Each structure stands twice: as structure tokens, then as C-alpha cells.
Amino acid sequence: MNVADVRAGGTRRAAGAVVDAVVVGAGPNGLAAAICLARAGRSVTVLEGATTVGGGLRSAELTLPGFIHDHCSAVHPFGRISPFFRSVELAPHGLAWATPPIAIGHPLDDGSAVVVRGDVAATADGLGERDADAYRRILGPIVQDWDRLMPDLLGPLPLPRRPRQAVRLARFGWYAIPPASWLVRRFAGRRARALVAGAACHSQLALSEAVSAAAALIMLATAHVDGWPLPVGGAGRLAEALAAEFTRLGGTIETGRPVTRFDELPEHRVALFDVDPQQLLGIAGARLSAGYRRALRRFRPGPGTFKLDLALDGPIPWRASELGQAGTVHLGGTFEEIAFAEAETAAGRVPDRPFVLLAQPSLLDRTRVPGSGETVWAYSHVPNGSTADVTEPILRQVERFAPGFRDRILATTVTTPADLEAYDPNFRGGDIAGGRMDLWQLFTRPSLRVLDPYTTSDPRILICSASTPPGGGIHGMSGMLAARSAMRRLLKQ
Ligand SMILES: Cc1cc2nc3c(=O)[nH]c(=O)nc-3n(C[C@H](O)[C@H](O)[C@H](O)COP(=O)(O)OP(=O)(O)OC[C@H]3O[C@@H](n4cnc5c(N)ncnc54)[C@H](O)[C@@H]3O)c2cc1C
Secondary structure, rough: EEOOOOOOOOOOOOOOOOOEEEEEEOOOHHHHHHHHHHHHOOOOOEEEEOOOOOOOOOEEEEOOOOOEEEEOOOOOOOOOOHHHHHHHHHHHHHOOOOOOOEEEEEEEEEOOEEEOOOOOOHHHHHOHHHHHHHHHEEEHHHHHOOOHHHHOOOOOOOOOOOHHHHHHHHHHHHOOOOOOOHHHHHHHHHHHHHHHHHHHHOOOOOOOOHHHHHHHHHHHHHHHHHOOEEEEEOOOOHHHHHHHHHHHOOEEEEOOOOOOOOOOOOOOEEEEOOOHHHHHHHHHHHHHOHHHHHHHHOOOOOOOOEEEEEEEEOOOOOOOOHHHHHHEEEEEOOOHHHHHHHHHHHHOOOOOOOOOOEOOOHHHHHHOOOOEEEEEEEEEEEEEOOOOOOOOHHHHHHHHHHHHHHEEEEEEEEEHHHHHHHOOOOOOHHOOOOOOOOOOHHHOOOOOOOOOOEEEOOOOOOEOOOOOOOOOOOOOOHHHHHHHHHHHHHHHH
């Protein structure tokens, strides 16, 4: 056991003393919850099962010495702009960001690429005359209203009190609630349709499913608003900065402390769990009502993820040269091809030509590689718990748009769904988003407590992981909102 720190300048917590809050799990949401509670003057202890903090936000030399790869999250659409991240100052802890000139690139078989850069107009211009207007008309108002929309989009079911906000949300919902396959009907050309398909895949749903369009719009809007930045030095730097901020506020982190039973927790007033519903059942099931336990058991996982980390001896030789400026590249070709691949995954099959989400962090951040090397992070969706080897299909998709790419590979590390679950028990069956993000589970994560989904049937037990709204991703919002809920509980005690 390794005690990271105690209240700065304060008194060390006496053995056996009651802490206001114990947080199980030092993922981005656990750390966000811990920071919010510590900021409110509460004593907080975080217990992390792994030997380092971060959960889905860690980096390491996964291939060759000197090549720093991100185990899980690489690109951070909300890393600077979510209400939680806007509320914390992490630069004093050494955190710096690299913003790619092109947030998203999407190559096509004719050797060209659709790219999202800067403002909406610049991107619309690259979509062809027919679709530029539609793109401006749909994305323009979302980007313009982003600061007002975001707090409602990154939380439980929005219940706007002001008519103007209701109108904004209704307008967003008009485009976002239907499937991506409906959203693309507003575009005539291949380029815009492909761009929407790639962005919609972040929903991890079939593109014929409701709210897959929401992911497309949110991903494109964040790309315009903040450009999908990457932490300099690796995603793990963001987790380290969060941990440093928490300990600065006086909190304590104990790593190497996997929790399997509730009675392993130190004395506390409230406990917040940065874990998935199955683990919550295992740890605290005996304290939860039969109805709540049933809800946790019924909670459905999302698809699995099959990931490759590659060390290259030089940049990917994209046919579309502008992709050399893109932080993230969506591979899969046209809307129809991508929709087919994601439908196959949703149906429990492994597609021959999968959709591939690829990031090339070292193009922007040379601290991650030695010499002229490059790191590549790439994954595809597979059925939950799949044991299929998707290495070749992923490599073929890259080679398709970058002939000669394979010759640049120095080393490859494969991470299967089972490896992901072994790495972090929250990633059950390789599900990286804390549960399926369909229309129902977006707002009933992990149970029907839609107004305060962070509470459970026991007033002293809360859940703060990605299995609560707004779901997967590095935004810290589940943690922040769970901490607010915990504060209400603490004030009542
Ligand atoms: C391959 C992959 C790629 C991804 N890419 C991106 C991306 O590019 N951008 C993005 O925004 N998001 C991405 N994500 C998703 C993102 O990483 C997760 O949604 C996010 O980490 C969830 O945060 P969390 O705090 O809820 O849970 P986690 O990150 O899972 O953290 C939970 C923490 O709790 C610990 N823990 C779990 N159980 C216990 C226990 N019983 N006792 C003690 N400790 C415990 C774990 O070790 C872990 O440290 C990716 C995820 C993966 C796996």
C-alpha cells in the first residue's frame, strides 16, 4: 500500500478517524468527485485498486523503450471544456495540451480526405457546395450555443426551466435523437455523409439506432469548439495532474487497494464508487434494496474494444497528405461501409472491414517518442467479450488509405477485450463506456433514478463512474455531479 499524500499543511488523519467521504477508484470520475468534495472542505480518502491512479487515463511504454502510448483514452474532446475541467486549474501541476491543426481526418478511396479544422465554415467549405449549407445550418447553431447546451448535455435527463433553453435543447434533440442514418439524409454527397458516419461511431451503436446522431453532433461540435486536444507527455499526465490537485486540497490517495468488500472501507460518512454496476453489486449488494440490485443486474454493457498500439519509424504515409496534421483519423470509407461494419458488431459479428478510430499523438507531441519515431493508437469495436483477433483487419484498413504503412511498423502491442477487463475491471468484456449508451441507458444509467442517478437505495452509497450520466469519456462530469449529490447527503447527516 502506498499513501500518496495527506492534507497539505493540515493534520494527518488519525488512524481510525471517520472521513467524510471515501471514493473507490481513482479514474477520472473518481478523482473529479474527490476534488469537488475536497474543494468543499470535506475530508476525502481515495482507494485505488491499481498501483497508479488514472483508470482509463494512463500512459506507459507499451511497445519499445521511449515510446509512450496511452493505454485507453488518447484524445480529449472534453478535457479542457467540460464544466468540471473548466473548474480546475491543472497547469500549475505541469499539465500542457497539444491541439492538432486538424481535429478529425477522414480519408476516402479517391485519395482525398474530409477534415474538420477550425470553425464550422472552414469545414463546410471542404464538403462540396451541395452540403456546405446543410453543415453550416446544422452545426453552426450548436457550436454557437455550445456553452449553454453543454451543461445539460453532460448530465442527467435535462429538464430546462427557461423557455429559451428548452428551445435550444429541442432544436438539438430534433437532429440528435434520431439515428445517424437519418442525419445523413440531410447531406447529398459522400464526403459529408462519411464525416457524419465516423463521428457517429463514437456512440458505439449501430448507425441505425436512435441517438447515434447525438454522438456525431457532439463530437463535431467539440472538434469545432476546442479541437480535440491531447495532453503533452501522454494522457496519464492529466490523471497525475488531477491527483496532484486533489492532494493539494488535502485529500489522501491509497493505491494498490482493490476493494472487494464493503467492510474493507475506512470509517466514512458517504462512499462514492467509481466502479461499474456489477462491481457495485459485488461490493455493496447486501446493503442495497432488492429493486436497486435488480436494476444493476439488468444494466447492459456496450460493445467491446480491440486495440493496437504501434511504434513506427516515421509518420503514417497517408495518401491524403493533410492527414499528417490530424490528431484523430476515422477509417472505414463511406457512410454505407461504416454503417455496415457497426451493424455487424451490433449483431454480434466481427466485420471484415471494421471502422477504425486512430490517433497519432506523437505527430503533435515529440516528448512521447525517441528520434523520428511515431506512436499510433488504433481500435475497433467488436462484440462484448469477443475473442476474435482483429489485428489484420485493422492494419488492412490503415494500409488501404496509407500504402506502405506496414513497412514503418517497429513493434505492435495488442489489447483484447479480456486484456482491457484485466487492466481495469470497469471495462467489462472490453466495454470502454461503462455500459451501452442507447437512448434508454443514456438517462437510466445505472437505474431509473433519472433526477439523481448518482444515488442508490442506500443514502450513504453513491456511484460516480461512467455508468452514470453522461456516460463514457474523459469529462469528469459523473464525478462532479455525484459529488454534488454526496454533499447534499453530507449536509443532511
Ligand atoms: C481503449 C480505450 C480508449 C478510450 N479512448 C477514449 C478517448 O480517446 N477519449 C475519451 O474521452 N475517452 C476514451 N475512453 C473512455 C474513458 O477512458 C472512460 O470512459 C473513462 O476512463 C471512465 O472513467 P471512470 O472514472 O468512470 O472509470 P475508470 O477510468 O474505469 O476508472 C476506474 C478506476 O477505479 C479503479 N477500480 C475499479 N474497481 C475497483 C475496485 N473494486 N477497488 C479499487 N479500485 C477500483 C480502476 O483501477 C480505475 O483506476 C477510452 C477507453 C478505453 C478503454
